[in-house]
Amino acid sequence: MSQPMTAPPTMPPPASASPWKRWFSLENRYIAPIFITCILLGGHLSFGILESYKKTLLAIVVSIATELVLGRIFFHKWVHPASAYITGISVGILVRSPAFWPYALCSAISIMSKYVLRIKGRHIWNPSNFGISAMLFLVPETVASLSIQWGNYLLPMVVIWVLGSVIIWRLRRFHITGIYVASFIAFAFLRSWITGSPWQSEIAPITGPMYQLFIFFMITDPKTTVRSKTWQCIVVVVIALVEMVMRLNQIVYAPFYALFIVGPTAMQIEIWMDSRRASTANLAAH
Amino acid sequence: MTGARIARIVLGILFIGLLAAPPVMKRISARRAADRSQADARTALARHGFYLQEVSQVAGINFAHQSPALDPKLAPIMPEVASMGAGVSIVDFDRDGWSDIYVTNSAIGSKNALYRNLGDGTFKDVAGELGIADVNQDGTGVSTGAVWGDYDNDGYEDLFLIKWGRPELFHNDHGHGFTRVSKQAGLPPWINANTGIWFDYDGDGLLDLFVGGYYSEDIDLWHLTTTRIMPESFEYAKNGGRKYLFHNLGNGKFEEVGEKLGINSRRWALAAAAADLRGTGHPDLFIANDYGVSELYFNDGKRFHEVGEQTGVGFAPKSGMNAAFGDIFNQGRYAVYVSNISEDGILIQGNNLWVPKEGTGGDAIKYDNLARDFGVELGGWSFGAQFGDLNNDGTLDLYLTNGYISLDRNRSYWYDFSKVAGGNSTIIGDAKNWPAFEGRSLSGYQTKRVWLNDGAGKFVDVAQAVGVTDTHDGRAVALADLWNRGVLDVVVANQNGPLLVYKNTVTPENEWIEFELEGTASNRSAIGAQVALLWNGQQQVQEVSGGSGFAAQNQRRLHFGLGKYPQIEKAVIRWPSGKVQTIDKPAAEQLHKIKEAE
Numbered sequence: 001m002s003q004p005m006t007a008p009p010t011m012p013p014p015a016s017a018s019p020w021k022r023w024f025s026l027e028n029r030y031i032a033p034i035f036i037t038c039i040l041l042g043g044h045l046s047f048g049i050l051e052s053y054k055k056t057l058l059a060i061v062v063s064i065a066t067e068l069v070l071g072r073i074f075f076h077k078w079v080h081p082a083s084a085y086i087t088g089i090s091v092g093i094l095v096r097s098p099a100f101w102p103y104a105l106c107s108a109i110s111i112m113s114k115y116v117l118r119i120k121g122r123h124i125w126n127p128s129n130f131g132i133s134a135m136l137f138l139v140p141e142t143v144a145s146l147s148i149q150w151g152n153y154l155l156p157m158v159v160i161w162v163l164g165s166v167i168i169w170r171l172r173r174f175h176i177t178g179i180y181v182a183s184f185i186a187f188a189f190l191r192s193w194i195t196g197s198p199w200q201s202e203i204a205p206i207t208g209p210m211y212q213l214f215i216f217f218m219i220t221d222p223k224t225t226v227r228s229k230t231w232q233c234i235v236v237v238v239i240a241l242v243e244m245v246m247r248l249n250q251i252v253y254a255p256f257y258a259l260f261i262v263g264p265t266a267m268q269i270e271i272w273m274d275s276r277r278a279s280t281a282n283l284a285a286h
Numbered sequence: 287m288t289g290a291r292i293a294r295i296v297l298g299i300l301f302i303g304l305l306a307a308p309p310v311m312k313r314i315s316a317r318r319a320a321d322r323s324q325a326d327a328r329t330a331l332a333r334h335g336f337y338l339q340e341v342s343q344v345a346g347i348n349f350a351h352q353s354p355a356l357d358p359k360l361a362p363i364m365p366e367v368a369s370m371g372a373g374v375s376i377v378d379f380d381r382d383g384w385s386d387i388y389v390t391n392s393a394i395g396s397k398n399a400l401y402r403n404l405g406d407g408t409f410k411d412v413a414g415e416l417g418i419a420d421v422n423q424d425g426t427g428v429s430t431g432a433v434w435g436d437y438d439n440d441g442y443e444d445l446f447l448i449k450w451g452r453p454e455l456f457h458n459d460h461g462h463g464f465t466r467v468s469k470q471a472g473l474p475p476w477i478n479a480n481t482g483i484w485f486d487y488d489g490d491g492l493l494d495l496f497v498g499g500y501y502s503e504d505i506d507l508w509h510l511t512t513t514r515i516m517p518e519s520f521e522y523a524k525n526g527g528r529k530y531l532f533h534n535l536g537n538g539k540f541e542e543v544g545e546k547l548g549i550n551s552r553r554w555a556l557a558a559a560a561a562d563l564r565g566t567g568h569p570d571l572f573i574a575n576d577y578g579v580s581e582l583y584f585n586d587g588k589r590f591h592e593v594g595e596q597t598g599v600g601f602a603p604k605s606g607m608n609a610a611f612g613d614i615f616n617q618g619r620y621a622v623y624v625s626n627i628s629e630d631g632i633l634i635q636g637n638n639l640w641v642p643k644e645g646t647g648g649d650a651i652k653y654d655n656l657a658r659d660f661g662v663e664l665g666g667w668s669f670g671a672q673f674g675d676l677n678n679d680g681t682l683d684l685y686l687t688n689g690y691i692s693l694d695r696n697r698s699y700w701y702d703f704s705k706v707a708g709g710n711s712t713i714i715g716d717a718k719n720w721p722a723f724e725g726r727s728l729s730g731y732q733t734k735r736v737w738l739n740d741g742a743g744k745f746v747d748v749a750q751a752v753g754v755t756d757t758h759d760g761r762a763v764a765l766a767d768l769w770n771r772g773v774l775d776v777v778v779a780n781q782n783g784p785l786l787v788y789k790n791t792v793t794p795e796n797e798w799i800e801f802e803l804e805g806t807a808s809n810r811s812a813i814g815a816q817v818a819l820l821w822n823g824q825q826q827v828q829e830v831s832g833g834s835g836f837a838a839q840n841q842r843r844l845h846f847g848l849g850k851y852p853q854i855e856k857a858v859i860r861w862p863s864g865k866v867q868t869i870d871k872p873a874a875e876q877l878h879k880i881k882e883a884e
Contacts, residue, residue, distance in 0.1 A: 047522060047603075073293050098636035098658045109304050116294075116301045139308040140631025141664075152519040152711040200719040201702065204709025211708070250701035252632055 033085050035167060036217065039160060040089055046156070055103045056092030063088030063107035070115045083127075084111055090128040090217065095135065097143045106131040106143075117264075120271050124264040126224040133260040136253050145253060157212060164216035173220045179233050180215055181206065183240035191244060205255075214255050224263055226270045235266040319747075330752045331793055334738060335677030338753045338776060338788035346408040347401055349785040352393035354428045354450070357510040362722035365691045366699075367507075368392075370480055370500075370556075371450070372761040372779040373431030373837030377443045380461030385766040385841050387777055388413070388445070389785050390429035394508075396422050398429055398447075399785075407769060417464045418445060418456055427451010427476070427507075431762070431837030435484030435493045437534055439810040446495060448482040448837070450507055453497065471532075471540050477503050478527050484832030485560040485569045486809045486862050487585055492534035493809045493832065496544075498555025498573055499527015513717040517554060520707040520714060521603035523577035526554035531590075548590040553578045559609040559834040561620055562816060564648050567864055569814050572599075574606030574624045580638075584649065598643075598653045599624075604635040608836045612673030612682045614641075614660075614739060616824045622653070623684065625668030625836070629729055632700050636663040637671075637686075661745045662686075662737050667729035670763040670836035674774045675847030678796035680824070681739040687760025687778050691723075692730030699726040731757040758783035766841035772798040772875060774845055779837070795850050797874045799857075802843040803830060806882040807863035811842065814862040815882075819846050820855040848874055 040056065063084045071079030091106045110131030114123040117130070135143045168174045188202035195202075205211055219225070219239065225232055239255075239262045246254035330337035342348070351372040353365075360367050371392025376385050384403035391398050397419040401409035413419035422428040431448035438444070442458035455471045456464040478501035484493045501507065502525065505515050517523035529551050531544035544550070553575040560569040564584070571583040571590060579600040583590040594600020599622065608625035615621075619642045626635035639657035646652045657663035665671075667690040673682040691699070702721040706714055713719045734754050737745035749755075758780035768775040768787070776788040799819070803812035813832040818825050828844045848854070852874050859867040861882050872878050 070297070073297075074290065096634055098634060098663050105304060105308070109301065112297065112301045112304070116298050134305060136631055138305065139312065141312065142308070142634065144629075144632050144634040152522070152709060152714050154710060157710070195721075197702070197721040198719045200713045200716075201706050201709070201721050204706050204713045204719070207710035207713060208708035247701075247705075250698070252701050252704050 030082065031167060033082050033089070035163060036086055036089050036093075036213075038163075039213070040093055042159070043093070043156070055097075055100060056089065058100060059092040059095070059103040059107045060085060060088035062104045063091065063111055066108050066111040070111065074115055086217070087111060087128045087131075090213065091131060093213065094128070094132055094145045095143055096145060099142055102135055102139065102143045106135045109134055119268060120275065122223075122267065122271065124224060124267040124271075126218050126221045126259065126263060129218050129256060129259050129263070133253070133256045136256065145256070152208065157207065160212045160216070164212060168216055168220060171220075171222075173222070173232075175229065176220050176225065176232050176236050177215050180219055180236045180240055183237045184243070187240055187244035191247060194248065211255075214259075218259060219263075224267060226266050231266070231270070235262060238262050238266070327753065327791070330748070331791065334748050334752055335679055335796055336752060336773070336790055336792040338676075338736075338790055340753070340756065340786055341789045342785060342787040344407075345787055345789075346410060347387075347785055347787055349389055349399050349401075349411075351389075351391055351780060351782055351785070352396045353782050354392045354394065354507070356507045359510050359513050360507075360717055363717060363720045365693065365723045366720075366728070367717065369691055369759075369781060370761060370837070371428060371430045372781045372783070373429065373448070374762045374764045374777050374779040374785065375432045375434055375833070375839035376764050376766040376777070376841040377434040377445075377839070378842070379434070379443055379458060381442065382461075384770065385768050387764075387766075387768075387785075387787075388418075388432050388434070389779055390432055390447075390837070391422060392428040392430065392450075394422055394424050394428060396428070398422070398432075403768065416462075417466075418447075421447060421454060424508075427478075430480050431482065433482050433484055433833040433839050434811075435495075435813060435832050436809065436811040437484070437493045437495075438538065439491070439805075441810060443811065443842075446482055446484070448479050448497065450478045450501065451476060453477050453479065453482075467538060470538055472542075473532070473540065474503070474530070474542070476506070477530065478505060478507065480556050480837060481558045481573075482833065483558050483560055484811070484813055485571075486814055487531070487560075487569060487571075487590075488533070488587055489568065489862055489864070490534075490536075491805070491807055491809055491863065492536050493811060493813060494534050495530075495532040495540065496549075496558055496560070496571060497530040497532070498558050499529060499552075500554050500556065500576070502527050502552075514715055516715050516717050516720070517577040518711040518715045520577055521605075523554055524552050525715070526552050526575075526577070528552060529555065529573075547588070548592070549583060551581060551592070553581065556607045557609040557624075557834075557836045559611060559622075559831065560814070561611045561829045561831070562814070563611075563620055563642075564651055566648075567860075567862075569862075572609045572611075572622055574609045576605050576607065577603075578606075579603045580606050580609075580624055597651060598655075599638070599640050604638070607669050608671045610672050610834045611829065611831075612684070613827045614639075614673070614682050616681065616741075616826045618818060618825050618827045620827070620829075621656075623662070623671050623673065625665065625671055625686065625688075627667050627729070628664045629667065629700060632704055634664075637665055637668055639663075660743060661747075662735075665735045666732040669761050670778075670838055672763045672765050672835045672838070672840060674765040674840070674845065675798075676736065676774055676776075676790060676792075677738065678773065678792050678798045678847030678849070679741070680796075680822070680826070680847050680849035680852075681741040682826070683739050684735075684737040684745060685763055685765070685776055686735040686737070687763050687780075688729075688734060689732035689757060689759040690729040691727055692757070692759050693723070693727045694725045695727060695731060697724075697726040699723055699728040703728060730759065733757060734760060754788065756780075756786060758786070762836055762838040764835070764838045764840050765845075767800065767843070767845055770877070772800065772845075797848040797850070797852050798846060799848060799854065799872060799874050800843050800845050800877040801857065801859075802877060802879045803859065803861075804879070804881045805861060805863070806884055807865065808861045808882055812861070812882070816860045817844050817846075818858045818860070820858070821848060821852050843877065
């Protein structure tokens, strides 16, 4: 998943604010990791969503270690581990495998993708989306991404929705989540009309708590979403549209793959347009 | 070239290498597995010490299971809701010394079969003439399994029929016929169960009966008043059937005492088995539940205490479909095998091999899931499994059958299944919200697993190499020495498919010994009696079972493989009554019939 809190366009708390106030400030970069840690612990302690702490711990450790090493090599500094922690914990939640190595491998390639797959200094794939999609595609006999945890009950979803919405709202990215959900529901009814399946079955995926991680963390990643609010809305509708097409073709991990395809494509278009604008501006200046 | 550029190139190569490594490794291991599976009978015998040959037709067995057709409201998902019912149990119902086979059918009007072993390599269905064939009649539900136990200690095994419907108890009239005694016994009018086992939980010498409900007992699956009959959750459902513990009062009557004695669960039970896991002399009860965690009930002889979470077996929820015990290390302790679902890229639950943790025991016993370490984790949509020494090398092997719904090979229901299974309970719990099957398969046409125990902590699948090549939708597995040759043959009941009989041929170098026990103070079936065999500096423990696996019951006699040149020290029998009987240096290559000392 992402680091929606690491590059928010928000004001930092004033330097004069007390340490406690700073700590609890929503602008604090630790809030995202704390939020996702709460989801993990709450899910595991109440429903046992993890088969073992060890696998999740492995994903986190590998993710942070890879980030630190690569950051040191390429940026000559110790990169803050918050983003890598979120990636690691996301891998720990979303990857389901009886083996240990997929957790390590998924974390490693997720972080490495940020350093390898770059265009004009920007990485274009959401790290965990890249890692999880790659694992699901390359080693399906060992890895699955289950979305049936948390008991299919309403309460966990409401808790995640409320907390997630508050945080995403403060980060001014709720429109992305909101429009995705609205698009998903509209396309669900369209799919139901096309396939003849009960509409409830088409709505079902988004009512599962684990799906909420996708809509709060993955698609809102500031580093791998376009900058303009209008284009963010358009891109997220396109993601839902591509997901619908994939779902019509019975692709189980349609949301991951849709984001995998549409997200970087939108980023590349934006980078290309930025560079065209820069060239035009340069020409005009001269 | 700058250092940064070189570092970037190295990273790129490493990145591509990491992405490429798993598929490459997969190809290599697939090639190795293919090499291992290409073998003829002679090679299998030389390499693995045995091979299996499917002989049902030759043996005169021509049984085809039929699934039930439930209420038309369930028609869109009928293949899923009617996906169980094929069960098999081994019994010597006429005490002629040859194991017979009872097999269940599940369509209204279909007949169950009792294949009497004629001793000449063939079987004859005698269920009709003995009165236990036509038991799937309209209004009474259909069979989903059967277990045999001598509840009145008259020396003849009686039949309890597990049903989605009216459960039935048939008294065995000295091998000449069966009398329905369900009403006199006090059984309830309707249970939608998939599992039932005989065991003497209180050690009074009378067999008691546990029955685990699947669908709620107030649902008549042929006349539904609502379509809200599905599990409320895929992994946390507690809206299944009630659990029953029928205490044998000794006068042909049973009293239901489950809730009173601490068995109070509405999880979706699919398999149960009982064994003395702590050396207390009382059989503990293990229940594998679909849509949830397994349950383990410690039995102190008077009450049951659920300790699933405490012992480690009841925390991670899966889709439990099997419960079988086996002393896989020859250390005198049972491991428990629970089957679950694994489907590439969609759902990798993995099967569980619960092994007692080193240094734990008694009430503080804890279990680790070592299925992956031992190589018995992935078996597709797994159902019935049984431990048994298939090649007589002295270690217990594991036979697993699998495959859920085999319809159109080219179209899968998995997408729709995963879509709904992840949804909210109000959606998943109502059958009308599930997309129609439309002839699609769901984990169909799967290859089976025959895992050979190498005695050093690894099981290797040799199914294809030893001749197990069927791809039916397997449900129940039962092991028995069908032809009294000192080897374990395998009988498999398939949903909507044939009853398969795999005749085993084992290398003669490996020796064996068998024990047939008869209780006197203990229940006459000797269910719960434990034999510890000590030979060549090792010991293996086995227990007479009143039902294990999935909808199955192995032969009553206990079979031990001994390997080459065995030096048997002794066999120690611990009877359910608490008596201990020791037989010094019992001869190998023999069946020993032992009566409990008065």
